[in-house]
Amino acid sequence: MLKRYPFYIRSTVILFGLTLLVYALSKLGSILIPLAFSLMLAILLNPLTDLLEKKAHLPHVAAISLSILIAILFFAGAGFLLYMQVMRFSDQVPAFEKKLAEMSVRAQTAISEHLGVTIQKQQQYIAEGKTALKPILASTAGTLLGVLSAAILLPVYVFLFLYYKQLLQNFLFEVFSEENKQDISKVLTQTKGAIQSYMVGLLLEATAVAILNSVALLILGVNYAILLGVIGALLNILPFVGGIMAVILPLLVATLTRDGIHTQLAVIIAYIIIQFVDNHFLIPYIVSSKVRINALVSIVIVLMGGALWGIPGMFLSIPFIGVLKIIFDRLPDLKPWGKLLGTEVPTRRKRPLRKISGAIGLRNKT
Numbered sequence: 001m002l003k004r005y006p007f008y009i010r011s012t013v014i015l016f017g018l019t020l021l022v023y024a025l026s027k028l029g030s031i032l033i034p035l036a037f038s039l040m041l042a043i044l045l046n047p048l049t050d051l052l053e054k055k056a057h058l059p060h061v062a063a064i065s066l067s068i069l070i071a072i073l074f075f076a077g078a079g080f081l082l083y084m085q086v087m088r089f090s091d092q093v094p095a096f097e098k099k100l101a102e103m104s105v106r107a108q109t110a111i112s113e114h115l116g117v118t119i120q121k122q123q124q125y126i127a128e129g130k131t132a133l134k135p136i137l138a139s140t141a142g143t144l145l146g147v148l149s150a151a152i153l154l155p156v157y158v159f160l161f162l163y164y165k166q167l168l169q170n171f172l173f174e175v176f177s178e179e180n181k182q183d184i185s186k187v188l189t190q191t192k193g194a195i196q197s198y199m200v201g202l203l204l205e206a207t208a209v210a211i212l213n214s215v216a217l218l219i220l221g222v223n224y225a226i227l228l229g230v231i232g233a234l235l236n237i238l239p240f241v242g243g244i245m246a247v248i249l250p251l252l253v254a255t256l257t258r259d260g261i262h263t264q265l266a267v268i269i270a271y272i273i274i275q276f277v278d279n280h281f282l283i284p285y286i287v288s289s290k291v292r293i294n295a296l297v298s299i300v301i302v303l304m305g306g307a308l309w310g311i312p313g314m315f316l317s318i319p320f321i322g323v324l325k326i327i328f329d330r331l332p333d334l335k336p337w338g339k340l341l342g343t344e345v346p347t348r349r350k351r352p353l354r355k356i357s358g359a360i361g362l363r364n365k366t
Contacts, residue, residue, distance in 0.1 A: 026308055033312045038157030040319060042165075043199045045071055049162055064162045068155050078230075085227035099256050187330045194326045201286045202237075202319060208282055209233040209274065213246075216270040222250050223257050232271075236278070237318055239298035247271045292343045293321055 045067045052063035108119050172188055214229030232246035247268060254263045305317030328338030
């Protein structure tokens with residue numbers, strides 16, 4: 001007979017295990033971050049690899065290599081386009097700095113006249129803010145440089161994930177006991193298809209948002225529309241915080257390059273419409289409504305990802321929790337956790353205590 005330990009012992013062991021896990025993840029971030037991105041890319045490229053093997057009758061290695069080459073060409077083309085936009089933007093940096101300085105002087109004068117805060121005090125606050133931001137910027141820059149330096153390993157990792165795909169699947173099948181093998185096989189097959197669908201849908205949704213952002217900014221005459229549209233689509237992956245940051249950038253560029261406030265108001269309206277289309281049409285029909293994560297979990301998981309791995313952790317957190325929900329929804333013992341992560345709010349509360357108390361009362365009467 002299995003010995004059942006008290007709750008306080010079990011909870012202590014669980015907390016200790018989670019602490020060790022988080023510590024290990026933080027220490028191994030430089031290794032695990034490229035692996036996590038490579039796994040995402042491998043999941044995205046797996047349908048293309050299977051298609052090349054079945055339709056074009058290519059050998060396994062050739063199909064993987066061609067898939068990775070197509071992905072490299074795609075990202076290289078997108079990177080070159082963004083690089084040209086960044087070069088155009090950098091040419092205008094001196095003019096932006098001059099106009100920003102003029103706006104800053106006017107804003108400081110208005111604050112001094114209407115709020116009574118002296119210009120010297122404002123400059124002191126600005127200096128303190130810059131000092132506080134330096135460690136954050138340095139940490140962020142270090143993280144980005146580490147990711148970029150490890151980017152050369154991404155094609156290698158992706159190739160190995162796709163090459164050893166069957167080996168990894170067989171490992172998962174053999175880990176579980178024989179009596180559960182059929183059920184586990186069914187769950188893993190469903191989970192693999194759902195994860196692939198989710199990741200491909202996430203990529204298509206980001207592409208659609210980038211196109212909508214860029215078209216809207218081009219129509220409104222905002223400079224660097226493509227660059228801002230793509231950055232906005234990437235930031236849109238982060239819930240709430242990313243949407244706010246995505247609209248701040250074009251607002252800032254419009255303020256620095258155009259007079260009046262009409263363009264800024266139009267940008268806000270356009271982004272609100274795009275967010276409505278994204279939330280009510282793109283995500284439900286492209287990403288799949290079954291993998292929608294509620295707002296509370298989204299914010300918490302993004303903050304936790306940022307605390308653990310910085311900016312890469314923030315971007316990895318949403319796909320990670322989405323995959324976790326897919327797995328939870330397909331395991332009977334973990335379905336309550338999947339519901340907790342989801343957006344479905346029950347209309348009625350379950351009242352087991354009332355049923356129990358009613359049964360006790362009925363027993364007492366008898």
